[in-house]
Every structure is written in structure tokens, then in C-alpha cells.
Amino acid sequence: MRSTMRAVEFQEYGDPEVLKVVTAEVPEPGPGQVTIDAAYVGVNFADVKARAEGYRVDSLPYRPGLEVSGRIRAVGDGVPDLRPGQEVAALVGGGAYAEVVLADHTTVFPLPEGLDLPTAATLPTVVPTVHALLHEVGRLRAGETVLVHGAAGGIGTVAGQLARAAGAGAVYGVASSAGKAEYALKHGYDEVFTADSFPEEVRRATGGRGVDLVLDPVGGETLRRGLDALAVFGRLVSFGNASGAEPWRVGQPELYAEGRSVAGFSILTLAQSAPDALRALAERAFRTVTDGTVRLPVTAEFPLSDAAGAHRLLGGRSSTGKLVLRVAD
Ligand SMILES: NC(=O)c1ccc[n+]([C@@H]2O[C@H](COP(=O)([O-])OP(=O)(O)OC[C@H]3O[C@@H](n4cnc5c(N)ncnc54)[C@H](OP(=O)(O)O)[C@@H]3O)[C@@H](O)[C@H]2O)c1
CATH class of the missing domain: 3.40.50.720 (NAD(P)-binding Rossmann-like Domain)
Known part of the structure; x- marks a missing residue:
């Protein structure tokens, strides 16, 4: 298996151009964690705020990204219900702008039936x-x-x-x-x-x-x-x-x-303070997607390497619905 991957990070706060493609180590899951081969990444306003003004950024360089869809790559100890190859969507505290994403198993959800991977990337938040x-x-x-x-x-x-x-x-x-x-x-x-x-x-x-x-x-x-x-x-x-x-x-x-x-x-914050409550909430909420009550509106797709393009659209107040990053070239 390869040991490096592409990711998008910024070294300084500023305009979308501070987002750079870097080569990074592929993460390995620790106890209670999984890694995901990312297919699509949902873009959130919080990513724009992180890049522009350091919202929820602990240290630089920082890799944004709060939600991802893809397939489980590897499973750490103490993860009962997920297996490699399974299609999932995950909420993470950051770091989803990457080919491989590390996630705590409590916020990784098997893909609801009938949901495609681009749309699934917008499900977790x-x-x-x-x-x-x-x-x-x-x-x-x-x-x-x-x-x-x-x-x-x-x-x-x-x-x-x-x-x-x-x-x-x-x-x-x-x-x-x-x-x-x-x-x-x-x-x-x-x-x-x-x-x-x-x-x-x-x-x-x-x-x-x-x-x-x-x-x-x-x-x-x-x-x-x-x-x-x-x-x-x-x-x-x-x-x-x-x-x-x-x-x-x-x-x-x-x-x-x-x-x-x-x-x-x-x-x-709920994911950190009350993960069980978040999980129960997510399961209730996802039913509104599987039963057709809600359609998730993906309006534009950008390659991971053009995360800046997605940030320009969202940060410029000219986007509607949800934007996603496509991870494969
Ligand atoms: N607390 C949570 O758990 C949670 C979770 C997800 C998102 N959020 C928050 O929910 C909001 C929407 O998130 P999203 O990712 O779905 O983004 P979004 O709504 O797709 O895009 C950002 C929104 O913010 C508005 N906006 C941008 N700059 C603004 C400004 N200076 N003053 C007032 N409004 C401004 C824009 O609306 P107009 O151009 O129409 O004004 C636009 O709808 C964000 O504020 C985000 O931080 C919170």
C-alpha cells in the first residue's frame, strides 16, 4: 500500500489562494478510529472561516474539511461495526481535504441505501x-x-x-x-x-x-x-x-x-461532548433522506486540487446549496 497521498492545506490565513496541494503521510487508524479512502468531500462555510480567519484552527499548517464520503480503508482496534471496503459518510473535526481521512468510528455512518457518493459527502453536517x-x-x-x-x-x-x-x-x-x-x-x-x-x-x-x-x-x-x-x-x-x-x-x-x-x-462541539447523542440524532436525521423527505442539493463539484475555486464561490456569497470536492483525478 502507498505511504503518501495528496492533501490540501494552508500555512497562513488569507484568500483562497493560500490553499495548497501537498504530499502527506497516509494516516493509520489508532484505537477506535478508521481511515477512509475519500471519494468526495463536502465544503462548509466553517472551512472558509478557518482559512480566512483561523476559526477552530489549533495550529498551522492546517488541513480543512469536516465531512467526507468514501470507502473504509483500514480499521483500528476496538471498532465493532465497520469493515474495509464499506461505503460510508463521516463527520470529522478537520482534515477531510485529503485522499485518506482519519475518523473516529462514532461519527462514521454506513451509507444510506440509494445515496450516491457525491451527495453522501454532504450528509454528515x-x-x-x-x-x-x-x-x-x-x-x-x-x-x-x-x-x-x-x-x-x-x-x-x-x-x-x-x-x-x-x-x-x-x-x-x-x-x-x-x-x-x-x-x-x-x-x-x-x-x-x-x-x-x-x-x-x-x-x-x-x-x-x-x-x-x-x-x-x-x-x-x-x-x-x-x-x-x-x-x-x-x-x-x-x-x-x-x-x-x-x-x-x-x-x-x-x-x-x-x-x-x-x-x-x-x-x-456535540460530537466531542456527547458523541452518543450525536449518533442518535444523525440516525434520526438520515431517515429523512432515505425516506425522500429531504433532497441534498449539490450544485457544483470541484477537483480536490481546486478547493480554492469552491472557497471563492462560497466565500463570495455566490453559491447556492452544497459544494463538493471530487478527490479522484
Ligand atoms: N452550529 C452548527 O452545528 C453548524 C453546522 C453547519 C453550519 N453552520 C453554520 O451555518 C451557516 C451555513 O453554513 P453552510 O456551510 O451551509 O454555508 P452556506 O449557507 O452554504 O453559505 C454561507 C452562508 O452565509 C451567508 N453569509 C456569508 N457571509 C455572510 C455575512 N458576512 N453576513 C451574513 N451572512 C453571510 C450566506 O447567505 P447570504 O449571502 O444569502 O446572506 C450563505 O448562505 C454558517 O454560518 C455555518 O457556520 C453551523
């Missing part, structure tokens, strides 16, 4: 995250109304579909262009607003009542204005900080008067 945002954390009930920021993105397109499938009374989105709004409207949204005017548009669309649930990956001023768009007893789930704003603080004035709640979610 988006579907469990959206399921958690709407159900476990957001506690959405049938008939309630939902507002989702970033409605045309990877998370947003699945959130629209899953909210509708959960029987939401109305699903509203926020997106930064007319093209993105049009795309989101095909993925479960009733109406899509701009970031400037969403609080007023929500009031108009709900007859002044506000929405029951806001999903906020933007933070800062958007989060604060999202609270004002909530109905009495409404919930806001914060799950990102795309705006790069200072950490938010919410207290009694915003919460007491109308019984509002603010909650948070991070799939990567």
Missing part, C-alpha cells in the same frame, strides 16, 4: 444540524412559523424542506440576492426577504404576530433584530457567526417581557 435546530433545540410544533437566515445555502435549503415536512405553518427565509431567493423558494420557503428588511417583512407576513422560531447563523445585529421578529414565547437558535460580530449577549430586557428563549447548537 447539514442534515443532523438542521434536524437539531428545528426539533431537538428549536422544538418546532406543527403549525408554527419559522424564519431561516442564509436560506439558499447548504443548511438553508435543507432547513426549508425539513421545516415544511414538520408541518410548519409558514417558512420564511432571508437571502442576499434575488437569485438566491428564487433558489430558496424551490426548497420549502413561502417567502424570502432581504437582510435589511426582514423584521418588518416578518411582521407584515404574520399580521404583526412575529415568528415562533428563528434559525440564526449570522450573529451580531442580525441576531438582535431576529429577537424582535419573534412572537410571544418565540425561540431563537444561534448556530453560527457568519457576520464575524463580537460574541452576543442577551439578557432580561430581551427575554422576560414576551417569554422568549435563545438557544445554541454546534454539531462539532
Whole structure:
């Protein structure tokens, strides 16, 4: 077996051009781990934030990549249920931009039947995250109304579909262009607003009542204005900080008067702090893909060597749906 492989890393923070193809040692699985011969890698906004500003980067050089599909290459001691050659999708803490990816067996999932490898690479982050945002954390009930920021993105397109499938009374989105709004409207949204005017548009669309649930990956001023768009007893789930704003603080004035709640979610942190809870969540969420409730929208494929191209599209706010990297030449 070969001992070296191609991977994509950056040595410094900056524009997409800092992503370089390097030759690296093929990793070997330790106890509880497997290695995966990668077929496709899902691209996440967190990868862009890692490259641009060091989000969740411990040290340089850094190899991005949080989700991968492919075949199990080798299995470490103490891994009961996975075997070489098996097709899987995996969530990893980083390092998926590579031909061989090391993963903890608790976040490696046999491929749901009928799912192709490109699509499977987008399964590990988006579907469990959206399921958690709407159900476990957001506690959405049938008939309630939902507002989702970033409605045309990877998370947003699945959130629209899953909210509708959960029987939401109305699903509203926020997106930064007319093209993105049009795309989101095909993925479960009733109406899509701009970031400037969403609080007023929500009031108009709900007859002044506000929405029951806001999903906020933007933070800062958007989060604060999202609270004002909530109905009495409404919930806001914060799950990102795309705006790069200072950490938010919410207290009694915003919460007491109308019984509002603010909650948070991070799939990567859950994978570390409560892997069993993540596994159970993922299994519930994946059923919505196998039963056809949700379609995972892969809109563009780039070779691994052009990870920079994917970052340009996603970081330039011009992508819709999910982007993937094809690992084979
Ligand atoms: N907590 C978790 O477990 C978790 C898991 C996955 C993703 N996330 C978060 O969810 C969000 C979506 O992730 P994704 O990978 O699916 O990416 P994505 O939505 O496909 O792309 C990034 C999104 O961020 C928006 N955006 C970009 N720059 C922005 C800015 N400066 N201010 C406001 N909005 C901006 C864009 O929407 P517009 O151009 O339409 O504004 C776009 O929809 C990200 O913030 C990510 O960090 C969180």
C-alpha cells in the first residue's frame, strides 16, 4: 500500500489562494478510529472561516474539511461495526481535504441505501444540524412559523424542506440576492426577504404576530433584530457567526417581557461532548433522506486540487446549496 497521498492545506490565513496541494503521510487508524479512502468531500462555510480567519484552527499548517464520503480503508482496534471496503459518510473535526481521512468510528455512518457518493459527502453536517435546530433545540410544533437566515445555502435549503415536512405553518427565509431567493423558494420557503428588511417583512407576513422560531447563523445585529421578529414565547437558535460580530449577549430586557428563549447548537462541539447523542440524532436525521423527505442539493463539484475555486464561490456569497470536492483525478 502507498505511504503518501495528496492533501490540501494552508500555512497562513488569507484568500483562497493560500490553499495548497501537498504530499502527506497516509494516516493509520489508532484505537477506535478508521481511515477512509475519500471519494468526495463536502465544503462548509466553517472551512472558509478557518482559512480566512483561523476559526477552530489549533495550529498551522492546517488541513480543512469536516465531512467526507468514501470507502473504509483500514480499521483500528476496538471498532465493532465497520469493515474495509464499506461505503460510508463521516463527520470529522478537520482534515477531510485529503485522499485518506482519519475518523473516529462514532461519527462514521454506513451509507444510506440509494445515496450516491457525491451527495453522501454532504450528509454528515447539514442534515443532523438542521434536524437539531428545528426539533431537538428549536422544538418546532406543527403549525408554527419559522424564519431561516442564509436560506439558499447548504443548511438553508435543507432547513426549508425539513421545516415544511414538520408541518410548519409558514417558512420564511432571508437571502442576499434575488437569485438566491428564487433558489430558496424551490426548497420549502413561502417567502424570502432581504437582510435589511426582514423584521418588518416578518411582521407584515404574520399580521404583526412575529415568528415562533428563528434559525440564526449570522450573529451580531442580525441576531438582535431576529429577537424582535419573534412572537410571544418565540425561540431563537444561534448556530453560527457568519457576520464575524463580537460574541452576543442577551439578557432580561430581551427575554422576560414576551417569554422568549435563545438557544445554541454546534454539531462539532456535540460530537466531542456527547458523541452518543450525536449518533442518535444523525440516525434520526438520515431517515429523512432515505425516506425522500429531504433532497441534498449539490450544485457544483470541484477537483480536490481546486478547493480554492469552491472557497471563492462560497466565500463570495455566490453559491447556492452544497459544494463538493471530487478527490479522484
Ligand atoms: N452550529 C452548527 O452545528 C453548524 C453546522 C453547519 C453550519 N453552520 C453554520 O451555518 C451557516 C451555513 O453554513 P453552510 O456551510 O451551509 O454555508 P452556506 O449557507 O452554504 O453559505 C454561507 C452562508 O452565509 C451567508 N453569509 C456569508 N457571509 C455572510 C455575512 N458576512 N453576513 C451574513 N451572512 C453571510 C450566506 O447567505 P447570504 O449571502 O444569502 O446572506 C450563505 O448562505 C454558517 O454560518 C455555518 O457556520 C453551523
